[in-house]
Amino acid sequence: MFFKVIKIIKKSVYIGVLLSFFSAIISCEEDFTDIGSNVISNTKFNTSAYSVEIKAENSLVEYVLSDNITREPSEYLLGVHASSEYEKIEASVVSQIAIRNGLQVVDDENIYGLDTVVVTTIDTVFVKLPYTATLDENTSSGPDYTLNSIIGDQSKAFTFNAYETGTYLSRLNPADPSKLNSYSSNDVFDKKGTELNDPINYQFKPNKNDTVIVVKRRLSSNVLYSKDTIKYVTSTASGVPLPFAVIPLNEDKFKEIFLDKYELSEFESQDAFNDYFRGVILEAKGDEGSLISFNFSNTVPALNPSIEVYYTNTVLTKGQVIDTIQKNDSFLFSGVRSAIYKMEEKVYPVNNQIKLQGAAGSEVSIDLFGEDADSNGFADKIEELRNNNWLVNDASLTFYINQSVDTTAIPSRLYMYRIVTDSSSPTGFSQIKDTYSETTFGGNLERDDNGRAEKYTFRITDYISDVISGEDDILPILKLKVHNSSDDPLSSTVFENYNWNPKAVTLLNHEVINGDKRAVLKISYSEKKN
Incomplete structure (x- = not known):
């Protein structure tokens, strides 16, 4: 079975004591979590990390929404x-x-x-x-x-x-x-x-x-x-x-x-x-x-x-x-x-990097789990992970910047959203769960010790937990774009693709030649000790 991490909010000292008492008698079949984090802390579990090889490719944008009828870009x-x-x-x-x-x-x-x-x-x-x-x-x-x-x-x-x-x-x-x-x-x-x-x-x-x-x-x-x-x-x-x-x-x-x-x-x-x-x-x-x-x-x-x-x-x-x-x-x-x-129409070469440009430039298509060889509707990697019975503590996706390309006008933040193939979204896009379930989604530009633009990291723990648990069966294809204020979720999980931020950045993709800076999905998990 799959053990899903949930959050428990400590409301008072009395509730905390009560939870401590119950935790002593609840079997390991139940969900476990530290208060205020997603990291399992229990003597019956081992904690480890796992990297999933992803595929990140250039994805040209034909157009974006550009009017002010339903939302004012300003x-x-x-x-x-x-x-x-x-x-x-x-x-x-x-x-x-x-x-x-x-x-x-x-x-x-x-x-x-x-x-x-x-x-x-x-x-x-x-x-x-x-x-x-x-x-x-x-x-x-x-x-x-x-x-x-x-x-x-x-x-x-x-x-x-x-x-x-x-x-x-x-x-x-x-x-x-x-x-x-x-x-x-x-x-x-x-x-x-x-x-x-x-x-x-x-x-x-x-x-x-x-x-x-x-x-x-x-x-x-x-x-x-x-x-x-x-x-x-x-x-x-x-x-x-x-x-x-x-x-x-x-x-x-x-x-x-x-x-x-x-x-x-x-x-x-x-x-x-x-x-x-x-x-x-x-x-x-x-x-x-x-x-x-x-x-x-x-x-x-x-x-x-x-x-x-x-x-x-x-x-x-x-x-x-x-x-x-x-x-x-x-x-x-x-x-x-x-x-x-x-x-200007431009076809980028297929190599070890990907181009991300705002306005109606280019985005990045991210395939997290690869092919479905047996054609049963689920990627083989997802089935493998489901059989592990892991408790997902943390899941992150990091994209490193190609620092040899000009970085004087790169975006201060990137954003990720989902492709939806069913009728649940009128736009065909939806928000990733962590954008509204967590306080930190990420995507902000990070710099190295020398002040150089280095990377962008996203935390998608809740989304990955739902995919591996089977709670979320929508095709796990994500899109990466230059962030605009209209991207942030308000009262709906539907995503609408506006873009008036023209900045651009060159990222390193999933190719092995990129070494430690290649794009991978990192999962921190806990599993029951034998």
Whole structure:
């Protein structure tokens, strides 16, 4: 028979004494465990360790979930990252635009007599993209920042263009409106018209010193009227401006598409607007540059990506200027959003290493127990382990990093999930039991004594116990991926594969040539003495 390790929580001294008393009379047929651990401590048992040879292979990812309909990723990638070791990625974003009610170019309180004329001049219109940054120092010459969440060569630009999309972004499934919709990273969104930005093919290069923009206000005669210095801060108390990217848009196009429609049916409601102007594609292309993660769900609204339009109304009577009204309207990238990943197809050689890359790059497929030679539905190794009648104290899986490959932009954490072949999961994936049954699952980057990135270790004791005991009969194939915050289990064992972490790492696989650093499943167990 199989002895399964369970946990006993010591609730009080009295319960502890009572348990000690009962443990003296309970036969070895019962389950045993130390309080607070999974290690058997009993004179009738021997404790030992066993290594299971696994198989870990590259597993290319065709796509990942990339929308915000059922779960808000918050972070979206924009830019290009090219590496000789991994797939090149061109990351773009498509998003609806939020409007506010009652937009007017000329407000009701500024209506003048019949002998007046109001001329509207757009001073500037641009896409605003606030960076995630750390303030290193605030000096008299200005703040000094480090831009976070960027990989690649920041000294080189990628090509940026913005387009209106002709694809309606729907929260509901068009084929079955009773269900929610979803978008994937390889979905194609139609472009409507030409580029919205001016100049086109904008050369985007992140700059930590871009903390202000000066808006030149002009009268209808094109005479400079005033200047506005625009900055964005985390709070009015701090006053320290944050760095943000500015991509100029075509003023004439924006006036035609937006301002000229303010008081018409197209802007009557958010739904009407979503049908009229279906969203914007922020597109990145190129063979070099950097990949930037932008937060689209900041708690400070002003720090969210948006389209900003500044315009001046010049009020004239008989050709004379009698008033000027300066205005600014802000349109957040809000509503339905989705990431778009264009990945370079790359076939990795079959050797002693495996490639792991975030976004829609590559994962690792892990076969823990090998073949089923007798075709009875269970791997032969599982049957062998079940016949041993072991008490599993601990089970861990460690992947060592190939330190000869560049490790400057490797993930700080990896994650494992399960392939499900039955109908128990609508996604075909599920969480590994230890992610929600134990406080420590692992997967964090560990470093050696010299500070070099060394390995990632996962503790999967409960999962292995269930597989060997027969409590879990689902095919034991696991997947290894770059971790995202959305991976962690919340209220369900169903796993949904999102990924907006573009980092990559090269690991050593199961091949014997890797020596002590080859990937193996290590099981610590106890068995009854003869």
